[in-house]
Amino acid sequence: MATATPVQQRAGSRASAPATPLSPTRLSRLQEKEELRELNDRLAVYIDKVRSLETENSALQLQVTEREEVRGRELTGLKALYETELADARRALDDTARERAKLQIELGKFKAEHDQLLLNYAKKESDLSGAQIKLREYEAALNSKDAALATALGDKKSLEGDLEDLKDQIAQLEASLSAAKKQLADETLLKVDLENRCQSLTEDLEFRKNMYEEEINETRRNHHVSTLDGRFTEPSFSQLLLLES
Template structure:
């Protein structure tokens, strides 16, 4: 307790004198800390980009007191140990991963703040120890002139304490650099996950729009398909009807053709009969002319009977009957030919109409 009171007294009296020395020693310590922190830069390669686990955990400290020599002060030695803990991030549910990353990031920020505070306290303690070291160095110089070899032992004792303090500062700087690297990696991972999440959201929206367009096209195609099916059914019914009509017309044409053939044969026969009758008329004319000549030669006269007029009248009646019969037969054949011609024209017209409707339906379907 007396040694601690002496320290506080020396610190109050020598503060103004040691300000410049503290600044010089602080710059020297900062250069040593930066050199030790460069050894931690290669820790970045140990972390995977897909999974991240925080290595910052609760700290445990142990304080040990060691008395050096009876006349000197008690040196406090503090050792810090760091535990590991964290939350694994796996590519499962993206919303849960983002929340976990945010929570982990906030926790690591708080821990970084605590580390910075502790690091500042360590720096302050190092400054204090350096000031004490310088003060003790002066005491050693003063005592060295009095005691001689005992000053070397005091120097070795305080050098051990200074080395321990520097080791603690190096470890703290290393832990701080590690925590900063982890925080930076956590920020990068959070940004990557946010970009992936936004990309997935944009892809989902575009896929929904495509699905809506495809569903609309599918409905339109189904409606067109049903319309085409109805048109096809109507065309099939109409085709069946035209097929039946065409079969009926074909049978009528075949029947009329047969009748026409028969009529043609009968016409040929009648023409033959006509020719034979005309030959017979000519023959009868010749006979009648000869009979008239014979009657003229016999010089038969009479007022009651005129043979020339009688035969002439009979011949004209026979010729008129034959002509009427021939004209009647000719008119009948002409009527049959005209009806056959009309049926043929009607069949050709129906056929052309059917072909036109079939081609129109095919064009509408395509």
């Protein structure tokens, strides 16, 4: 309940008296008091609004805190899950890398053996060509009509022995050459298969690496967006006065 001011009391006591004009000084004081009262009323309204906003702000801060706690628990669980998956992926990458290194070592060995087989094959080809040349030379010597009969008979016996030896050598060389060709073909197929497996493992390793890096980056981006959405800025007192005006 508002208390009557001295001006109001004096105005009431003089209600029966004839009205007299007020002096400028008194009018100025009355206006100042009226303005002060209005300012006090507005200040009271502002204070009530500030208290109301502070109450709402406290409630909002509580909600933000609760949501941050929930998101923290969710992110903790999600982080543990992705750390487990990342550990599994790293183990898989390590296993793949070890398998790839092992295959590369085996591939190097097979390449060395393949090169050695090529050298052996070339040498046996050369030996076979030399034996065939000698065979033709001996056959030509046997068929030579200019040689004496005695010399021819002696040479023939010797040459026939050499010929049989050469035929045995040729048969052995041809058998060795055939085996070398078969082994070379088998080693070539095995080499191609190992190179294909090595290439496949390399591509699979790169694919898994890119996939897990993309998942980790996506998780980080989602966490950053959630953190930005949870921010709250409290209004200042000057902003509240601007809202009222």
